[in-house]
Each structure stands twice: as structure tokens, then as C-alpha cells.
Amino acid sequence: MCLNQQRFCECGGSSAFLLFRDNLLGPEVLVHLYCPECRGRALWDGARMLADCGWVLEFDLERARALFDVRGVRVPATPEHIFDEGYLTWQGFSPGDHEVNTRLHQRLAPLIEQDLALYLKSLKEQWLEHVARLKAAGWRKAQQA
């Protein structure tokens, strides 16, 4: 099971839905989260931060290392690895994907009783269109999609 969590950025103007693969790392490993509006507050340090389309995640790598060690997980505690391998990352492909997905399901829900096949087809098509837009915009996780 993976823990999901909504986290507000430093300025409180935006929030991101986060995913913690296998619950290995906890929310405390993300020391700071900056949105495009407040990222100016971050003193950039590529050794412990990861940038994604204007957002910046700052990790406590010592804590991540310790948590990996204690659970016997032999992986490098780097921002790229933690993020790309899903140990502490966006739920979906971008900070707001959880909400986008929920709204999409709500919008198409009336179709379920009318035409289930059309519902499933529309759901898949519209989600893929969304992911294609994220990919074009440069979101890191969407590049592998």
C-alpha cells in the first residue's frame, strides 16, 4: 500500500498530492516544497533538491538514507532516485493530477449508466490527452509516459 498525502507549498498558495511508494519514506523527508510562486525562497542546491516545471522539492537525504538502510533497501538516496522511483513523488505526473483525475471521473460519471464502453473509452482518451499536455509542458514524470 502506498500512502497518499496532500501537501501545501511554503507560501500556502498551492498544494501537491504526493505518493510514497511502499510507505518507505515519510512526509518528513520532504523538508520544503516550493510552488512556482514561492520557489524564489529556495536557495538552490541540486544535491538535495529537484526541480520540476517551476516546482522545487527539497529532501532530507540523511533521513532518507537512514530509512532506506533500516528497511534494507539498497538504493541511492538522491533526489532524482527518490522522485523518479516513486519513493516520494507526485501522485500521477504532476502536483495536481489527483484532482484532475477525480474531476475527470466526476464529469464522465453520467455516462456509466448510459454507455459503459463509451465511458471507459472517454476516460482513457481524455486522460491520455491530459498526460500528452503534461509531457509537452515538460513535466518530469510525464516524459516516461
Ligand SMILES: [Zn+2]
Ligand atoms: Zn508556493
